[in-house]
Amino acid sequence: MVSFIGHELSESVTDPLGTGWTNAPLNGRNSSRVENGDLCAFTYDPYFLAPNGSYYNLKLGNRLYLSQRIWVNALGGYCSMSWINGAN
Secondary structure (H helix, E strand, C coil): CHHHHHHHHHHHHHCCCCCCCCECCCCCCCCCCECHHHHHCCCCCCCEECCCCCEECEEECCEEECCCCEEECHHHCEEECCCECCEC
């Protein structure tokens, strides 16, 4: 659920009216144009094994979550969990 909310929140923040930026289809994966959250859909690395056997890449407080990376438009564009001076 966290991954889905982050994906949609990213798209809502960058295009609040739903009339803005979209990208061309991705390598045949999609037949329609895609928003920024779609550019990194289902990309989670780096991720780690949690004590309960599930995977996570985000820790908020004491809770572990698996969340997709989000598109960063800087430096030619890439998928990342953060953006700090161009480091992904």
